[in-house]
Amino acid sequence: MTRAEDFGCGDSLLSQAFTVLVVVARTGSFSAAARTLGVHQSTVSRQVRDLEDRVGVSLFERHGSGVRATDAGRQLLARMSQVQALVRTAVSEARDFGVVRTGCLRLGFVGSFAAPPARSILGRLRDLHPGVKVQLAELGTTELVHKVIGHELDCAWVASWRSPDPALVFEPLWSEALYLAVPEGQASSDTATWAALSGQILLARPEAELDLLFPVLEKAGIPPPEVQFHDCSRESLVALVAEGEGVAIVPESLARMGRTGVRFVRIGEPTAEVAVAAIYRRDRDNPALRRLLAIARDWLRVNQARPASPSAPG
Template structure:
């Protein structure tokens, strides 16, 4: 047997009457006349199939059915109020869940500030953070498994994703501290021609990889890659062991390893781009909130 629906207006009228136990007082609180209140209660009793109130001259009391219904009616209205409030918060971007992908090196630069500011402004939003390199972030955005990406060197030919530059930063040379060039304050890229390199594999960040190789090519040599590493922390650790040298974004200088030296490079005009990425057709107000946070509080350059 199908359960009858209980109109919210009738439940509200029932609760007020159950608390006042007086039709006149309850009608006044509801802002209606007494006859419409009586009609709402009668319709609710018809749906329940039993009287909810004993009606006696000058006195109204709850029946056993009424006493049973009262706490459930209160819960129903409270749940509805909570649901409406939650829906308003999510609809306005003040609550919900935001899934963010980020390149590991950005934990050394833009990520902490962006997340801290966002959490201060929208504490009810749950942030689901995923560490991943650029290519997996792009795939995850297309697959809708993340909502926002923070990455390096976004592709130029992407049509479904939007990109906004967060900051740009120069490159530095990463050397073993015992390397002869570590004694210099700055070095020319061409001076690294005879050294083996530790680089990110191209598939995890094609444009950044090509940019680094291009810096070497412009200086007259093709880097001899001795080892690949997916994360910059690992690149630095391998450089420390003496496996090679590297060129890296300047924020990598915040990685503290005793056996490596970071040096400025010449020419020094090349910069790597950090961008926030999102799906252009994503209607989520949370995405708009985070993009606004990045725009209002641009990170400082390293």
């Protein structure tokens, strides 16, 4: 493969030589090319001769009225034109990606995107950068963490009070109120306290941060509930509540979706909030992700959102 070094010059000098070839071929004369380029004719002649020596073939036929490109010269000009076109295209595509006119963002999440902040942030990203393709993946927190670490996802939004892995950036975005999902007919009030868990079977996912909940219950003198763990989605957990298997603690975005046979009761405690946080690798260099995070931060500043306290129970 021919390289700039094979001609004994760097990229900029090779580009200059190509410019000389183009002008000579267009004007049909070394002297006319020199006038067009604003250099001495000897400079043009030398650059063409040096390039011919490096290539090992004549690029121009000299005749009385000027010069014309040989077959080799025409082939070289055509190929170099194609290379320049490819370079321009590559630079344009890179520039588009850098300003997020194109690109792909792989975003994972837990539960539902029904929360108003999530809809607003993704809607803003779509409006500002319609060329960015957003691929969504709904998984559990543990799976999301593995996929973010493994470069399979650019970012994930999780409901948690603490970083699920020290290798990741953990950036709280907004907070959601917690609701108690109970079988329909069991609750008569629109709000509940942590005491409502007493004597109940609490249905939870294996990744639930119950080690933060139990100290709160103990401090309030509330006996901890019996816990049954189910490795399933939050929606499936709520379906078990509808079947009378127990109660579950869910974020507001999931409670807003509703479920036949289930009543969602707001937990009216100061600590009954959960932070929705973005997790991503520190070395992740995706302009679309940077845009998403910038939009999320702007949304928080405008709406004065405050993430839930990291000491809140799970």
